[in-house]
Structure formats: structure tokens, C-alpha cells
Amino acid sequence: MQYSKSVSCFRSSAIRDLMSLANRPDIISFAGGMPGNELFPVDDVKYIINHLTPQQWVDAMQYGQTAGYQPLINAITEWLKDKGFPVNNNKVIITTGSLQALNIVGKIFIDPDDTVLTENPSFIGAISAFRSYQAKIDGIKMNADGIIIDELKEKLQTTSPKFLYITPNFHNPAGLTYSAERRQELLEIMKDTNIPIIEDDAYGELLFDTEYKQTIQPLKCNIAHEQQIIYCGSFSKIFGPGLRLGYMLMPNEIFRKAEICKQSMDACTPCISQVLAHQFMTSGKMQKYIEWIRPIYQQRRDDMLAAMKQYFPQEATYVRPHGGFYIWVKMPNGVDETELLKRVIDAGAVFVTGGTFDPEERSNGYMRISYCNTPTDQIDIGIKIIGDTMKQMMK
């Protein structure tokens, strides 16, 4: 058998291995980036399913249009319009999870050996997807306010990137949110190029600290710059990742290419998921659900920050996340994160080492801890395990 060159670009299965660890029942897991198992809107789904019309059942079971189930496209378009998105010169395409959205972006822009710019660290799914199209991934460092502009400038001068992929809100894994100034600087720099910006906002609905409400407005809402931006949203954090539902809002010209590309990938996104999501949105259940889960995740963040304050050595530093699922912790000097992980797993907890999120998988002295799928009492126990182990290793 003679395989393609892509095969050698496949990243080893870091995500899957994480998931395997996260699924062990005897361990306190801060590893996965998944919603809380006990938080899914199961009763809403049951209600919706039992009230579908015969036509909705046909729509759910039959093939659908490639761009998506039109009532859902309409509902998302309205939802985005209400939030200030420019829906007139753009179109919504529904994708099979937001990971498919990144594959569509990869397929329509990347030729082998093309450079793409990401943050460093970056979402591991994006790294895997872009790599699978044989891209060279050039990661740009961040500080607490977002991507470092001087580094971005330099990369724009020294490479010819096909696009820039960023997550300005509640970054995975770095937990940070771009400041308003950084957003503006970024847009000004990018304006002079014709390079598309892929804006991933998978966690955008999960803002805890409401004083940041203005700050987190997506770049795509900036009228002066929006035609350069492909905006990616997801239902994974506000409904359920098992439905595999994401979407993109993109300029009309790119939309057409994305649609043909998706047609060759899976013909259409699962219609049963789309019909459910349409009812979930238009019945008002989704808005209520978001308002219900937001303070629950906020409480978990607060519990984790409190436990870290109590148990972590002062030398472990981090940026307080204003929303989302993650805290990104810089190791105390002398503590190797891989060795820490081994000892922590032995002691009954698990996190993800920072190097996993480096486009070149270099060790970077960080770890990602997720509070999303861990109830409060477990957070305290697990964080104590990590903190105690760190302290032992510092002796």
C-alpha cells in the first residue's frame, strides 16, 4: 500500500489520548475541553423530539442541502444580526462541528508547504486540521492582551501566509481574552494585507465577567474590516458536541467555494442535529440554557481559582479567564510539566501539558487545566493533588 504524503503529516493522536485519559472513571480530569456531562439539556431535547411535525421528521431523516437546513440558517442569521454581525454581505454555512469548518478553510486555502499563521499556543484541532493539508504552521506568541503585534508584523514580512487563525475570546488553551486595543491593532496591521483572518469564537457565549461585554465583541462585527474575516461559531458548548454542529459566517465569494468544498466532504451536516438545533434556538430554550450554564461554569472557574490560590505554590502564575473553559498555568521554575503530569496521574488527577498546544509540540513550561467538566468538590481535591505535587517537585 502506498500512502499519500498527508499521512506523514498527521499528528499523533494527542486529542484522542487526552479523551481516553479523561474517560477513565477513577481519575479527576482537568484534561478534556468538553461540557459537563451532567449539564446537557436532555429534557429540552426530549420535549423537542416529541413535538416535531411530520415534515420536520422528514427533514431530520432525509438528505439536506449542503449549506444547511434553511430554517436553522435563518435562525443563526437572525441571532448573529441581533448581535451586530454584518449578515448582508456574508452568508452562513452550517458545518459538521467547527472542526469541519477549519477543514473547509484548510482545503480552500492551503496547498502543501503553504504557511499559515496561528497563535502559539493554539487549538489542537486547528493544528491537526491545517497540518493534514500539509501546511507549515507558524505560531505567534501571546501575552495577556493577545497575540504579540511585533511578532505578527515580523511574520507578515518574512512569510506569505495563506491566513491568520485566532481565538480572541476565552482562548483554548491560554484562557485569555484579547484587549480592545490589541484587537484594533491587529485589524490595522492586517488591513494592509489581503490575508484572511479566521476568527474562532467557540466559547463566545460563555462570558462570566460582564464588564468585558464590549471587549469581547467579535472582530467580524467591525464593519471596516469584516470582509477579511471568516467567523466560526459552534453549538458544542451551548447545546452538545455530540450533535456535531458548527457554522461559519463568511463573505459571499468565499461562501460559494466553501459550499462546493463541503459538498465533497459529507454532502450535508446531520439533519437530525440541525432540526433539533433549530427548535432549540427558535423556542427560546437555547437562550435560557445559556443563561443557566453560564453561572455554573463561572462557579467552577471561581472554585478552581480559589483552590489554586490555596494549594498551588506562588511561583505558578496564570491569567484569570473571563469566560470559557480553561486556565493556562506557567510552571514554577524547575518543575518539568511532563514529569508533573506523570506524578499527578499516579495521584489521581490529570491535566494537559502545554507543549501539546504548540504547533511544533515543543515543551513550553505550561499546563492547561479545564474546569468545565468537573464538579466543585472534585475541583478542590484535584487541584490539591496538582499543587501538592508541584510543591514536592520544587523541594
Added chain:
Amino acid sequence: MQYSKSVSCFRSSAIRDLMSLANRPDIISFAGGMPGNELFPVDDVKYIINHLTPQQWVDAMQYGQTAGYQPLINAITEWLKDKGFPVNNNKVIITTGSLQALNIVGKIFIDPDDTVLTENPSFIGAISAFRSYQAKIDGIKMNADGIIIDELKEKLQTTSPKFLYITPNFHNPAGLTYSAERRQELLEIMKDTNIPIIEDDAYGELLFDTEYKQTIQPLKCNIAHEQQIIYCGSFSKIFGPGLRLGYMLMPNEIFRKAEICKQSMDACTPCISQVLAHQFMTSGKMQKYIEWIRPIYQQRRDDMLAAMKQYFPQEATYVRPHGGFYIWVKMPNGVDETELLKRVIDAGAVFVTGGTFDPEERSNGYMRISYCNTPTDQIDIGIKIIGDTMKQMMK
């Protein structure tokens, strides 16, 4: 914006355009390859949904393993084992529709400008998928018994194909079923190469003429050859395409690459679809459903053949399908299929021109008519429209 080379390989949206036509309410459509709208097992799905356990709900809503929901993998493996498939040196991977399966095959085997062999005509989804990886698609003609062996031999000598893609049972669009002799000849020829065979059996459960039960046994069940074969199955025709569920049975070595590839594509197949399919299979409902729909589709085939006999000119010839969804009709001399299509649409019916299924989209003097999604009374009216129009054009 600078697009990738793939973009120029995207086929114009033939599938989508077909679907648009097929969705017009005022037309009798023989165009789509979709199950009958009124035949979905909606009551079964409602029953299943209302009897899921809390754990099954979590499994349905949460991220799942990349290779698939383990209970469904186990159920499919048992099902295949009972049918004589070699499940020991092979593994099942669940895919987001069988079109994703073909994308995985494309991604792990095709580099730009590689040749792949298909039948001519071939499944349009396969053509689109392989093209999107910038393959050169070399189509091999068929006669009533299957792919023409001399042509296959010649292609194997003159090209270095990455794989051979075939649909031996109830071919889409050609309606034919490979004879037992042709299957054996094919395997003997391919044995001397190390070229994988992709065997698509999306319609395998829809056998009408039971005397062909032995004939249609998949190539993958042939122990002497099975390690060369990737077998693709689908739930689209036996449950619902809106669930987007397919699977592959593949040698262990290839499985590992397919799994990593899929991980970068969509992380996992929709879990809600997988949980439903697992219950549908293991409760025995799927077997009953298949036994219920099979005679319905058989009746539609018989009705269509009867109407063709009554209304078509004798010069229009075709192979009687033993199962599946399609009849492939050779036009009478002098009847241009594109002109016929225009006139037939004006008169209130629609089919697909044969050239759509040619890897190079050359006009070939055929049409595909599907009986799958058209009730009996409509079949008679629509076939009369086509037959009358043909006769007018022959005058």
C-alpha cells in the same frame, strides 16, 4: 484572497443542483438517490429516544471516540461477522456518512496528480471526493456483468493507480450487479498488484431477486483476498441519510491511519446518530425495517419496469436491476439526453443525464432514473412523460 489548487478541482455542484430539482414540489422526480420521504422509521426513532438511559443521553450529547461509539462498533462488527465478513484482521471505523469514508480513503492515499481507477459511470460523490484531492480519475467501462476486465488490465499496465473504487452490488447509477465470474476475475487480476480495492456496498441490503443472494456476497468476504479490500457500508438506505452514518471495515494497518485522519476531520461522528443506530440495530428494529422496505422498493422497481415497457420506445434499453434504487437507460439513437431532460422538466418530471456520472462529465447517451422516492401512481405518470417525450424526439 489566494485559494488552494484544490479549489479549481471542485466539481460544479451537480449533486446540489440535482437535489434542488428533486425538491421542487410540483415535479415528479426520478433524480434523487434518496429513500422515500414517507418510509423513514420515525416511530422507531421516537420509541428509542424515549427509552434512552441517562448514560446513553450523555453518550449522545458529549464528544465521542474518533473511531466511533463502542457499542455501535460492536453491533456492526457482530452484524458483519454473521454475514461472513473477516472481522478478526480488520477493524470497523464509523464515518460521518459513507461520503466521509471516501474522503478518508482519498486523504490517506491520494497525492495531487495520482491516478485512481473507478468504474465509468461512477458514484458522483466518489468522483467529487477523489477530485477534491486532485486525483486523476480514470474510469473503466462496464457491461452487464460488471467492470470490463480487459480494460482494467490495460489500465493497470499503463497507469500506477493508488486504488480501485467499485460498487459491485446494485450500482449507482448503472443499476447492475457484478456476476460471480466477474468478481472472481477481478480479484485474480488485482491479486498480483498491491493496489487496494475500495468496495462500496451502500445498497447491499436492498436485494429484491433472492436468487442472487450468493452472487452479491461482498468481495471483502473472500478470505484469500480480503486484506486488499476496504469495505464501505452505510445506514443511509436502511435508517436515514439525515443521520450521516457510514462505516468502513478495513485491515488493521490502514485503520490506524484512517482513525488519525478522521480525528483531524471532525473529531467524531455525531454521537446522537450513533446512539440511535445502536439501539435500532440491537433491538432488532433495523432488521424488521429492512424487511419492510425491501418489498416496497421492489414494488417500485417492478412498477417502473412495467411503465417503461408500456411507455418507452423499444429502442431505449436497460439492464433490469436486482436491487437498489436505479435503472440506467441507454437512449434511443438520435435522442440527446440533455435536450430530453429539458423537455421532460417542462412536462413535469426529472431524471439525471448519464454524463453527470462520467468522471470527465462527457455526454454518454444514458440517463439514470430512480424509483426510490416516488410512489407507484407517480411512477406511472412520470415514466409516461419521459417515454412520450422520447418518442416525439425520435420522429
